[in-house]
Amino acid sequence: MDERSSEIALIHKAQALNLKKEHRRQSFxxxxxxxxxxxxxxxxxxxxxxxxxxGGTAINWEFLTTPPKGGLSGEGGISTxxxxxxxxxxxxxxxxxxxxxxxxxxxxxYAGEQSLGSKFLRSMISIANFAVETLAGIPSIIYGLFGxxxxxxxxxxxFSLLSAALAGACLVLPxxxxxxxxxxxxVPDDYRRGSLALGATKWQTLYRVVLPASTPGIITGIILSVxxxxxxxxxxxxxxxxxxxxxxxxxxxxxxxxxxxxxxxMDTRAFDKAMGTGAVLVVMIxxxxxxxxxxxxxxxxxxxxxx
Amino acid sequence: MNDTKLETINYSLYYGKFRALKDISIKIxxxxxxxxxxxxxxxxxxxxxxFNRMNDLIPGxxxxxxxxxxxEDIFKVDPVALxxxxxxxxxxxxxxxxxxxxxxxxxxxxxxxxxxxxxEEIVERSLRSAALWxxxxxxxxxxxxxxxxGQQQRMCIARALAVEPTVILMDxxxxxxxxxxxxxxxxxxxELSANYTIVIVTHNMQQAGRVADFTxxxxxDESRTGQLVEFDETxxxxxxxxxxxxxxxxxxxxx
Numbered sequence: 418m419d420e421r422s423s424e425i426a427l428i429h430k431a432q433a434l435n436l437k438k439e440h441r442r443q444s445f446x447x448x449x450x451x452x453x454x455x456x457x458x459x460x461x462x463x464x465x466x467x468x469x470x471x472g473g474t475a476i477n478w479e480f481l482t483t484p485p486k487g488g489l490s491g492e493g494g495i496s497t498x499x500x501x502x503x504x505x506x507x508x509x510x511x512x513x514x515x516x517x518x519x520x521x522x523x524x525x526x527y528a529g530e531q532s533l534g535s536k537f538l539r540s541m542i543s544i545a546n547f548a549v550e551t552l553a554g555i556p557s558i559i560y561g562l563f564g565x566x567x568x569x570x571x572x573x574x575x576f577s578l579l580s581a582a583l584a585g586a587c588l589v590l591p592x593x594x595x596x597x598x599x600x601x602x603x604v605p606d607d608y609r610r611g612s613l614a615l616g617a618t619k620w621q622t623l624y625r626v627v628l629p630a631s632t633p634g635i636i637t638g639i640i641l642s643v644x645x646x647x648x649x650x651x652x653x654x655x656x657x658x659x660x661x662x663x664x665x666x667x668x669x670x671x672x673x674x675x676x677x678x679x680x681x682x683m684d685t686r687a688f689d690k691a692m693g694t695g696a697v698l699v700v701m702i703x704x705x706x707x708x709x710x711x712x713x714x715x716x717x718x719x720x721x722x723x724x
Numbered sequence: 725m726n727d728t729k730l731e732t733i734n735y736s737l738y739y740g741k742f743r744a745l746k747d748i749s750i751k752i753x754x755x756x757x758x759x760x761x762x763x764x765x766x767x768x769x770x771x772x773x774x775f776n777r778m779n780d781l782i783p784g785x786x787x788x789x790x791x792x793x794x795x796e797d798i799f800k801v802d803p804v805a806l807x808x809x810x811x812x813x814x815x816x817x818x819x820x821x822x823x824x825x826x827x828x829x830x831x832x833x834x835x836x837x838x839x840x841x842x843x844e845e846i847v848e849r850s851l852r853s854a855a856l857w858x859x860x861x862x863x864x865x866x867x868x869x870x871x872x873x874g875q876q877q878r879m880c881i882a883r884a885l886a887v888e889p890t891v892i893l894m895d896x897x898x899x900x901x902x903x904x905x906x907x908x909x910x911x912x913x914x915e916l917s918a919n920y921t922i923v924i925v926t927h928n929m930q931q932a933g934r935v936a937d938f939t940x941x942x943x944x945d946e947s948r949t950g951q952l953v954e955f956d957e958t959x960x961x962x963x964x965x966x967x968x969x970x971x972x973x974x975x976x977x978x979x
Contacts, residue, residue: 529783607818611880614776615887616808617834625834626820 465699472696475689481697485661485677491687495694497663501578501671504664505657506646508582509589514639516586517593520545524594525601526623549598553591560588561652569656576658576670584656588649589642596641600634601627633713640709644702650675674698728795729754729891729921730775735789737770737779744770747789748952750940757913757922759932759958762942763973767950768925771942772893775923776810777803793891808835810891811884815899817876819868819883824851824860827868827879831887846886854882855912874905881912892916894924898931910935929974933962941970 479494486493528542564584574580604627612622628635658670659680672680674694681691730752737745745767752758760768770779775793779785780803791798798806808831819827828847837843847864851857856878860871868879877897884892894913898906913922913935926932932939939962940955954961954970965971 605818607814607816608820610778610781610814611818611820611883612830612834613781614778614807614812614814615831615834615883616804616806617830618804621834625830630821 465703468692468695468699471689472692472694472699475693476696480690480693484663485672487661489685491681491685491690493661495674495677495690495697497661498672498674498677498694499697500663501657502647502673502675504578504671505581505585505653505673506643508578508667509585509646510639510642512582513586513589513593513642517590517638518597518635520549520590521594521597521601522623524549525598526619526627549591549594552587553595556651557588557649558651558655560584561655563587564652564656575668576656576660577668578657578664578671579667581653581657581671582667584652585646585649588652589645592642592645593635593638596638597631597635600631600638603634604630636712637709640705640712644705647673647698647701647705648675650679654679674701727754728752729793730923731792731795732774733790733792735774735787735791737767737774737785737787739782740784743947743949745774746949746951748950749789750952750955752921752923753938754921755917755919756937757917757924757935758938758940759936760923760925760940760942761927761929761932761973762950762953763944764927765948765950766942766944768940768942769895771950772895772923772925773812775891775893776807776812778807778812808887809889810893811887811889812893813877813880813884813895813897815896817873817880817900819871819876819879821867821869823865824868824871824879825864828883828886831883835887850882850886851879853885853916854878855908855915856882872905874901874908877901877905877909878912881909881916885916889920891921891923894922896925896927899927906931929962933958941965941967941973943969943973 481494481499482496483494484497485491485495524542524545528545561584564580564587568574568580568583569576574583608626608630609622612626613619617625653673653676657673657676659672659676660670661672661677661680662669664671675698678691678694678698681687681694685691728751730750732748732750735745735748736743748771760772762768773779774787774791775798777798779787787799793801793806793810820830822830825847828850829843832843832846837846848857848861851860856875859875860866860879868876871879877900881892881897897913898909901909910931913924916922917937924932924936936958938955939958941953941961942950943953944950954965954967956966961970962974965974
């Protein structure tokens with residue numbers, strides 16, 4: 418008995434010693450993670466700060482409201498490129514949102530149904546799922562080349578908003594499909610069962626309960642896509658062309674902010690204007706991210722309060 | 725004696741190759757409370773879901789034998805129409821993330837009712853029937869998710885009533901509730917049985933004893949295939965069961 422209690426005392430001592438060591442070890446790793454975190458944040462602040470400071474001096478009302486003059490000097494402002502950016506974002510999402518949301522609804526809500534039980538269909542569906550995964554990781558220039566080959570040359574849409582929006586829709590479709598799929602999967606099956614048990618059809622269940630509950634996720638996907646369209650360059654270089662004039666129809670060429678930035682940096686000596694354009698872009702991206710945050714908070718407020 | 729509302733004849737259900745229910749024949753009387761009791765995994769919830777064809781939603785399920793409602797084969801009825809006639813309350817309260825009003829109005833709305841005045845009437849009547857009206861009448865715009873668990877469950881009952889069903893299936897409706905909320909639900913079941921045929925699955929034998937006019941005892945052996953052992957008036961099941969297994973279960977020797 419006595420032997421046992423001294424043994425236990427020894428164990429306790431060893432445990433206390435070990436705990437001290439573990440505390441030191443923990444402090445070390447926590448400090449290291451803090452350091453990494455600080456480095457990451459600093460890089461971010463440095464990049465954004467540099468662009469904003471450098472570009473900020475170039476930004477004024479005139480810069481924002483006059484069109485670029487073109488040529489090597491890079492004179493003029495960025496008004497038409499802001500306009501073109503908005504047009505392109507709008508047109509791209511007009512095409513991509515219904516397609517993407519519809520595809521996700523099919524894949525999640527209908528593809529698993531028994532009535533679609535044929536082998537052929539099932540393998541088509543797994544191919545579709547695989548394709549969505551893969552397409553999300555393909556470099557945007559590939560979409561650009563595809564868009565160029567199909568929309569610009571074969572379908573003869575030329576360098577135009579239409580070609581660019583179609584190519585851009587291909588680019589953001591995987592994003593919209595994936596975020597919508599995740600949003601739909603996050604809707605508890607209790608809601609679906611509850612609705613069906615009340616004598617609602619499957620479509621009514623989707624339309625009245627599942628879709629509203631997944632709206633925050635879907636909107637997040639859409640806003641992410643907006644950011645993608647705003648910031649992509651390569652894909653639009655080969656589909657939208659580079660006209661710095663304001664497009665007056667969807668068959669006109671144009672220049673988004675990011676594209677304009679590229680032209681300024683590569684073809685002109687107007688480095689300050691490039692920085693100014695960059696600053697406007699960065700501000701837009703920040704605003705979009707704040708918007709995502711706001712929207713998902715606002716819309717999930719009602720849903721998250723469950724239990 | 726009693727009119728039969730729901731009936732199964734030699735009813736079996738399979739999940740793929742696995743037989744979950746075997747040869748069940750039962751006549752559930754109209755406007756009475758019938759409790760389905762038995763140990764876990766004996767198929768009583770699966771059996772309950774047979775009456776509103778919710779099992780149809782599970783891939784790989786097929787059935788043999790027949791299920792009748794008012795003498796009519798339920799597999800010949802449109803499942804959507806069937807579910808409007810056979811309401812269901814789930815184990816976990818499942819309000820939609822909508823206001824209390826919209827939760828109750830959901831069923832009438834999906835069946836095509838648009839008149840707001842009518843909807844208001846239905847919402848009030850349903851909430852009154854579910855003994856919830858006085859607690860929520862000033863807050864109908866509040867989210868259904870903000871109610872307590874017991875209130876949520878009564879709201880779900882009101883939601884089912886709003887579609888004017890004749891049958892209400894309840895799958896352990898008080899399993900996630902505290903004793904006081906449970907008591908309220910039981911009182912409610914008792915009141916509703918005047919106008920509705922209620923089938924309730926419960927793990928709680930005292931509950932079956934308190935609320936049910938009739939009790940069906942389900943049992944399963946190693947095969948995990950559920951079968952109906954005994955069905956009778958609750959009094960008889962609890963005081964003089966005919967089957968040994970029923971007696972063992974009732975007296976708490978297993979389960």
